[in-house]
Amino acid sequence: xxxxxxxxxxxxxxxxxxxxxxxxxxxxxxxxxxxxxxxxxxxxxxxxxxxxxxxxxxxxxxxxxxxxxxxxxxxxxxxxxxxxxxxxxxxxxxxxxxxxxxxxxxxxxxxxxxxxxxxxxxxxxxxxxxxxxxxxxxxxxxxxxxxxxxxxxxxxxxxxxxxxxxxxxxxxxxxxxxxxxxxxxxxxxxxxxxxxxxxxxxxxx
Amino acid sequence: xxxxxxxxxxxxxxxxxxxxxxxxxxxxxxxxxxxxxxxxxxxxxxxxxxxxxxxxxxxxxxxxxxxxxxxxxxxxxxxxxxxxxxxxxxxxxxxxxxxxxxxxxxxxxxxx
Numbered sequence: 001x002x003x004x005x006x007x008x009x010x011x012x013x014x015x016x017x018x019x020x021x022x023x024x025x026x027x028x029x030x031x032x033x034x035x036x037x038x039x040x041x042x043x044x045x046x047x048x049x050x051x052x053x054x055x056x057x058x059x060x061x062x063x064x065x066x067x068x069x070x071x072x073x074x075x076x077x078x079x080x081x082x083x084x085x086x087x088x089x090x091x092x093x094x095x096x097x098x099x100x101x102x103x104x105x106x107x108x109x110x111x112x113x114x115x116x117x118x119x120x121x122x123x124x125x126x127x128x129x130x131x132x133x134x135x136x137x138x139x140x141x142x143x144x145x146x147x148x149x150x151x152x153x154x155x156x157x158x159x160x161x162x163x164x165x166x167x168x169x170x171x172x173x174x175x176x177x178x179x180x181x182x183x184x185x186x187x188x189x190x191x192x193x194x195x196x197x198x199x200x201x202x203x204x205x
Numbered sequence: 206x207x208x209x210x211x212x213x214x215x216x217x218x219x220x221x222x223x224x225x226x227x228x229x230x231x232x233x234x235x236x237x238x239x240x241x242x243x244x245x246x247x248x249x250x251x252x253x254x255x256x257x258x259x260x261x262x263x264x265x266x267x268x269x270x271x272x273x274x275x276x277x278x279x280x281x282x283x284x285x286x287x288x289x290x291x292x293x294x295x296x297x298x299x300x301x302x303x304x305x306x307x308x309x310x311x312x313x314x315x316x317x
Contacts, residue, residue: 022257025284029234030253052252059254066262
């Protein structure tokens, strides 16, 4: 894997606005800087390379902090999106994340005695990761969270069905179908992520 | 409430050098990087991320402007950066501040 490709991929970690504005230029400057350093020998090239990669995380952090303050400034100015939009968006993210982590924690405790819960645990791990994506890729996180909601519903129904079957009980289809509702909160959270993403994009444009 | 140029002072060394590098003419990213290095005798070596982070802030402040050099055959147009009138005034204010400090220091040192 060549270094420019690694840098190209790393640039994708930058906030979306910054990436869209500068990624192409940054990649070209990075390539030129290394090319020039190479003319001065291997150690110069290595020093330039190390400087770029060592400082990268600090630059990234600084840019996210700036992006946040920039967004807050934008919210403070009279705009179509009032402050409560920002609060509602943050609340949705936190509620989605806390709910996923809570259910994950509860289910993990059940795993030793109930192996049929494992697919549901996997679904909740995916849901948690999907909710975490929202801080970087809002719309994508919305779509994946909705997909995870479906997965949670299906694996939940499967876990209930196999549990009742393993206990030799008469399968109560009403209960199995009711577990399909487990996915509903994430369906709502995912849909809200998409709506917030659309609203944010509309304001930015 | 209005802000005057002096409200932004003092500038960080990197910001000062970036603005100074753009004072004579518009430059693209890599040229700024090299000029900053030359102006500081190799002491300040900006990483690409630091440079573009600073340029982004300066654009937001309106101290510099981004200009498109126009599309060339087979490649997208290269972007250059130039100092705005406001940026030039801020740079001048920072230079005045530095001169005042140096004058003060010289006077105090010679009085010893």
